[in-house]
Amino acid sequence: MRAPDLFRFARDAATGNPLRSSLLVLAMSIGVGAVVVLTALGDGARRYVVNEFSSIGTNLVIVLPGRSQTGGFNPGNSITNTPRDLTVDDAQAMLRASAVRRVAPMTVGTSEISFGGKLREVFVVGATAEFIDVRRLSLAQGRFLPTGDWRRGASEAVIGAKIRDELFGSEPALGQLVRVGDRRFRIVGVMAATGQGLGQNTDELVIVPVALAQAMFNSNTLFRILVEANSREAIERAKTQVAEIVKQRHEGEEDVTVITQDAVLATFDRLLGALTLAVAGIAAISLAVAGILVMNVMLVSVTQRTAEIGLLKALGATGATIRRAFLAEAAMLSLAGAVLGYLIGQTAAFLLRQMYPAFPAYAPDWAVLAGLGTALVTGILFGVLPARRAARLDPVESLAKR
Amino acid sequence: MDALIKLSGIERIFHLGDSEVHALRHLDLRIHPGEYVAVMGPSGSGKSTLLNLLGLLDRPNAGSYHLEGRDVTTLTPEEQARVRSRRIGFVFQSFHLVPRLTAAENIALPMTLAGIAPAERQRRVERALNDYGLANRASHRPNELSGGQRQRVAIARATVMQPAMILADEPTGNLDRATGEEVMHLLETLNQSGVTLIVVTHDAVLGSRARRQLLMEDGELRHDSASAA
Ligand SMILES: Nc1ncnc2c1ncn2[C@@H]1O[C@H](COP(=O)(O)OP(=O)(O)OP(=O)(O)O)[C@@H](O)[C@H]1O
Ligand SMILES: [Mg+2]
Numbered sequence: 116m117r118a119p120d121l122f123r124f125a126r127d128a129a130t131g132n133p134l135r136s137s138l139l140v141l142a143m144s145i146g147v148g149a150v151v152v153l154t155a156l157g158d159g160a161r162r163y164v165v166n167e168f169s170s171i172g173t174n175l176v177i178v179l180p181g182r183s184q185t186g187g188f189n190p191g192n193s194i195t196n197t198p199r200d201l202t203v204d205d206a207q208a209m210l211r212a213s214a215v216r217r218v219a220p221m222t223v224g225t226s227e228i229s230f231g232g233k234l235r236e237v238f239v240v241g242a243t244a245e246f247i248d249v250r251r252l253s254l255a256q257g258r259f260l261p262t263g264d265w266r267r268g269a270s271e272a273v274i275g276a277k278i279r280d281e282l283f284g285s286e287p288a289l290g291q292l293v294r295v296g297d298r299r300f301r302i303v304g305v306m307a308a309t310g311q312g313l314g315q316n317t318d319e320l321v322i323v324p325v326a327l328a329q330a331m332f333n334s335n336t337l338f339r340i341l342v343e344a345n346s347r348e349a350i351e352r353a354k355t356q357v358a359e360i361v362k363q364r365h366e367g368e369e370d371v372t373v374i375t376q377d378a379v380l381a382t383f384d385r386l387l388g389a390l391t392l393a394v395a396g397i398a399a400i401s402l403a404v405a406g407i408l409v410m411n412v413m414l415v416s417v418t419q420r421t422a423e424i425g426l427l428k429a430l431g432a433t434g435a436t437i438r439r440a441f442l443a444e445a446a447m448l449s450l451a452g453a454v455l456g457y458l459i460g461q462t463a464a465f466l467l468r469q470m471y472p473a474f475p476a477y478a479p480d481w482a483v484l485a486g487l488g489t490a491l492v493t494g495i496l497f498g499v500l501p502a503r504r505a506a507r508l509d510p511v512e513s514l515a516k517r
Numbered sequence: 518m519d520a521l522i523k524l525s526g527i528e529r530i531f532h533l534g535d536s537e538v539h540a541l542r543h544l545d546l547r548i549h550p551g552e553y554v555a556v557m558g559p560s561g562s563g564k565s566t567l568l569n570l571l572g573l574l575d576r577p578n579a580g581s582y583h584l585e586g587r588d589v590t591t592l593t594p595e596e597q598a599r600v601r602s603r604r605i606g607f608v609f610q611s612f613h614l615v616p617r618l619t620a621a622e623n624i625a626l627p628m629t630l631a632g633i634a635p636a637e638r639q640r641r642v643e644r645a646l647n648d649y650g651l652a653n654r655a656s657h658r659p660n661e662l663s664g665g666q667r668q669r670v671a672i673a674r675a676t677v678m679q680p681a682m683i684l685a686d687e688p689t690g691n692l693d694r695a696t697g698e699e700v701m702h703l704l705e706t707l708n709q710s711g712v713t714l715i716v717v718t719h720d721a722v723l724g725s726r727a728r729r730q731l732l733m734e735d736g737e738l739r740h741d742s743a744s745a746a
Binding site: 116117120124127128130131422423425426427428429430431432433434435436510511514 | 569572574575594595598599601602603607609613615616617618626627629630631632635674678
């Protein structure tokens, strides 16, 4: 039998029983659709988190006070484990490192902001002029904190977009005096609105000079020191240099944790990549179920078409031809189901993206290919048994069937 | 002239649980090319079994079958399929048309299975449709055809590969007298053009039209008009 004839024959056989065929196509399409949608969700989550973390800044090395729990147990450390403060002086010292471009010490705390009788709780960030550059943030109005001595600072504040709206409404905010905690600050700038995001939401922040924030919260230690390396290649060097500087200043004790943004990113990337893979695996189970359905549907088809198979043999069809015809039918139906499932999955992912524009719900190529491939392979694999059964039927007995 | 069909010592035994059914017993038979043979006998006498054997749809338990001088009982299933395709045409009592295919497609089916080029298929199908008065039924499906038309499609299908013989198992069994007459006439016309025709029938009148009658009884060949003469 010629290949085009074989496919036409298989197609006619498939369309000759629409209920059976649509059932099979549906099962297959659900499987493939599930793979596409679920991996779009999983990979979307991964991209979302990775994007958000990248937007914190680039080439970042982050210094935290205290030993990281993951750093391993060190008996020498555990005895004298009163972590020294991570101070503004430490941050200042880091500027000496050759691989470091910028350093942004920061401290955080909550307080209240009031203006013209309005009062609300705010998240206060103590920062320096470098903060806006290191974090790749932008201003909507005015200017950021001025450069100068980190240990001092004018009573000036930069507020987030939402704070501005709530406190000042349509009135100008720049130049106004507000009260934060028990101190008065002059508003010199307003941050650009960032919207919801994991890492970079500044909309509800009040940013004041780090020295004033430390005084306000009566604390000497910093929450973080953000260090920007000269380049991507310099990140590791910056990390060791910074760690060394702090160690020297802290009398030889490694009482801070230095992490790189890359490492954090890689961890999240791995974690969420594994999640996507797991989700794809779960979806693949539905493909296996579809495969079993293919087998059963094709077996029913063989039974229903026993007389036809007998006839084909009487007309000179070899066992191989009959086997191929049934396999082609299974493959065709699986392919149709896979394509339909692909379209359904992509449409669902598209709708997801329309509903949640911030969420990049794109199914990764590998998942789409794997989904389509698995559908075809399971379809054909589970089609083999029915096809062989058909090819082995006894022609006389088959012809006697009605 | 060499025999088209030569059966010697054919035995066909079916096992049903513990009991054995001797469907064919020690059968010897020669049929020459171009013969018109009617196989008759009571129900269960082995007529269909004989025809299935001649059509290579079944294998004997013992004995040999030479078709056109070649021992075909020892062929592989693939080789047998090829012989069925090229040398043998079947006509069944219940027509056995593929319901989803049109008349033209049903007629083309043996050629499609044999891998004959579409152009050649088209040519032969058109001629068959004309020959059998089915030209205006080409795109009808079997359920849109009368019994006589269905059997004509089946005969067209059986002849489209230009076989050496046509095996017809009660071809008029599902047809009324007039239509059956018409179908037999078609088969006889084919026989006149040189195709060997072997028809199983219950109808003594139809059987008597054949030049040679075989009478089966209990798996044995009771009477052969050729050897009696
Ligand atoms: N597959 C089978 N299994 C068991 N016994 C069978 C089988 N096929 C045929 N037989 C038996 O073999 C014998 C001959 O059957 P066959 O079909 O050849 O008869 P027949 O002459 O064609 O009868 P009818 O005129 O009713 O069609 C019968 O007794 C039948 O029961
Ligand atoms: Mg019979």
